[in-house]
Amino acid sequence: MDATTKKILTEGGIDVGSMMERCMGNEALLERLLKKFLADTSYTGLVRAFEAGDGAAALDASHTLKGVCGNVSITGLFELLTRQVRALRNGDTAEAASMMPEVTRRYDAAVQAIRKSF
Numbered sequence: 001m002d003a004t005t006k007k008i009l010t011e012g013g014i015d016v017g018s019m020m021e022r023c024m025g026n027e028a029l030l031e032r033l034l035k036k037f038l039a040d041t042s043y044t045g046l047v048r049a050f051e052a053g054d055g056a057a058a059l060d061a062s063h064t065l066k067g068v069c070g071n072v073s074i075t076g077l078f079e080l081l082t083r084q085v086r087a088l089r090n091g092d093t094a095e096a097a098s099m100m101p102e103v104t105r106r107y108d109a110a111v112q113a114i115r116k117s118f
Contacts, residue, residue: 001027005117009034012074012113013106019073034114037072040065043107050097058096059088069110077106 006016023029042065049057066081087096
């Protein structure tokens with residue numbers, strides 16, 4: 001992977017070193033997995049759940065997106081979603097909803113970085 005691509009991905013919140021370890025150095029696999037992230041619908045489901053005021057659906061979507069982010073080493077978003085899942089499990093929907101602007105910002109940054117890189 002060239003330095004420019006690595007920089008773009010890192011600035012998008014992706015821990016490239018961790019992701020490369022997970023992919024055992026296989027850059028083609030890394031690229032495939034990151035492109036699959038773009039096709040995942042968990043973020044859209046999360047937004048819709050909060051718009052509908054459906055805490056159970058928000059928990060499901062946030063938990064799923066957290067797992068996806070963990071799998072592709074989008075660490076900052078993963079950590080934020082971990083906090084959001086905890087808030088939802090504790091019944092604090094307002095706290096979880098208050099995290100959505102930052103969730104959106106980090107999600108968009110990762111998506112843009114992946115699109116720019118591949």
